[in-house]
Amino acid sequence: MKASVNAITIRDLRREFDVKSSLFGKSKHITAVDGVSLSVPFGSVFGIVGGSGCGKSTLARVILGLLRPTSGEVLIDDMQLSDLDRRARASLIQPVFQDPYSSLNPRQSIRNIVALPLTSQGNVAASDIIRRVDEMLERVGIAVSMAHRRPAELSGGQRQRVAIARALVLRPRIVVCDEPTSALDVSVQAQILNLLAELRRELGLTYVFISHNLAVVQHIADCVAVMYLGRLVEAGETEQLFAEPRHPYTQALLASVLTPEPGLGVPDVGLGNTSADPSNIPAGCRFHPRCRIAESRCRVEQPQPRFGANGGTVECHLASGTWSESSNAMIGGKLVC
Numbered sequence: 102m103k104a105s106v107n108a109i110t111i112r113d114l115r116r117e118f119d120v121k122s123s124l125f126g127k128s129k130h131i132t133a134v135d136g137v138s139l140s141v142p143f144g145s146v147f148g149i150v151g152g153s154g155c156g157k158s159t160l161a162r163v164i165l166g167l168l169r170p171t172s173g174e175v176l177i178d179d180m181q182l183s184d185l186d187r188r189a190r191a192s193l194i195q196p197v198f199q200d201p202y203s204s205l206n207p208r209q210s211i212r213n214i215v216a217l218p219l220t221s222q223g224n225v226a227a228s229d230i231i232r233r234v235d236e237m238l239e240r241v242g243i244a245v246s247m248a249h250r251r252p253a254e255l256s257g258g259q260r261q262r263v264a265i266a267r268a269l270v271l272r273p274r275i276v277v278c279d280e281p282t283s284a285l286d287v288s289v290q291a292q293i294l295n296l297l298a299e300l301r302r303e304l305g306l307t308y309v310f311i312s313h314n315l316a317v318v319q320h321i322a323d324c325v326a327v328m329y330l331g332r333l334v335e336a337g338e339t340e341q342l343f344a345e346p347r348h349p350y351t352q353a354l355l356a357s358v359l360t361p362e363p364g365l366g367v368p369d370v371g372l373g374n375t376s377a378d379p380s381n382i383p384a385g386c387r388f389h390p391r392c393r394i395a396e397s398r399c400r401v402e403q404p405q406p407r408f409g410a411n412g413g414t415v416e417c418h419l420a421s422g423t424w425s426e427s428s429n430a431m432i433g434g435k436l437v438c
């Protein structure tokens with residue numbers, strides 16, 4: 102059988118929500134993910150960045166099979182996600198979430214927490230479970246002598262190590278990390294990032310790595326996609342994208358990190374005060390109310406993805422560089438990271 106190249110393939114994925122805004126209020130229709138297509142090759146780290154509420158966690162939850170898509174397709178290792186049962190999914194793809202405290206059962210010991218994915222499989226011998234759990238705890242830097250402790254007795258960093266051990270104990274090939282360091286003290290963030298990078302090398306993992314923090318994604322990802330109001334507005338190889346951002350939103354995000362004087366307050370990067378509202382997506386280019394260079398057609402015509410020879414893609418009528426309208430690269434195709 103031919104081994105598949107792509108760990109994850111997503112085609113034209115949408116996820117909508119209907120939310121009641123108040124007890125007697127009208128319900129709001131939210132488009133959290135709006136036509137996302139991408140491929141993640143095995144062995145790579147695919148970063149997703151974007152502001153709060155742009156749909157990153159919704160996308161993560163759909164990829165993990167925790168939420169059904171409204172429409173579109175998700176393939177994991179070339180298999181339809183919807184055809185995989187819970188056990189098959191768990192041994193292929195696992196999550197690491199932002200807040201290790203709320204994702205770990207406070208009443209269970211660390212050993213039991215990490216063992217749960219193994220016990221849920223139902224066919225692993227008890228002695229094997231203990232051996233595999235202890236091995237994984239040591240691998241993530243938690244001494245086995247701590248295995249009887251409960252999550253409240255650990256620091257934030259140690260709890261995230263336990264969450265990582267739990268994600269890896271079934272030896273999945275793919276891990277979806279949704280803001281895995283965002284709840285941690287700055288001093289601990291680098292340790293956890295380094296651990297994730299080391300585990301990826303040792304175990305040959307594929308990561309989808311989600312963060313609102315560009316510096317974090319730049320550090321770990323081979324490829325980066327920038328998300329705005331439910332769409333991937335730009336994607337490409339990390340070095341290339343950071344060196345030559347093409348989309349005005351990516352440029353504004355980068356400018357906001359590069360502001361040299363933190364004491365000067367919130368930098369003016371041209372994004373204005375309007376915030377993006379997924380229940381009221383602007384016509385034309387959804388970024389046009391905040392875009393510095395918008396012209397009249399941006400208000401009526403939605404830009405389609407355009408593809409660069411280097412594997413990058415951008416959705417902007419005015420993006421500089423040489424682009425083609427046909428997909429030769431990341432979206433719906435292959436991306437060499």
Ligand SMILES: Nc1ncnc2c1ncn2[C@@H]1O[C@H](COP(=O)(O)OP(=O)(O)O)[C@@H](O)[C@H]1O
Binds near residue numbers: 118132133152158159
């Ligand atoms: N379960 C849900 N029910 C209703 N709305 C949701 C749900 N999950 C997310 N949303 C909405 O979808 C949008 C995207 O949210 P989310 O995916 O969490 O964004 P991000 O992770 O980028 O901050 C937000 O407007 C959020 O309120």
Ligand code: SF4
Binds near residue numbers: 350392393416420
């Ligand atoms: S399509 Fe127009 S509004 Fe949208 S990002 Fe490009 S220039 Fe700005």
Ligand SMILES: [Mg+2]
Binds near residue numbers: 158159
């Ligand atoms: Mg989120």
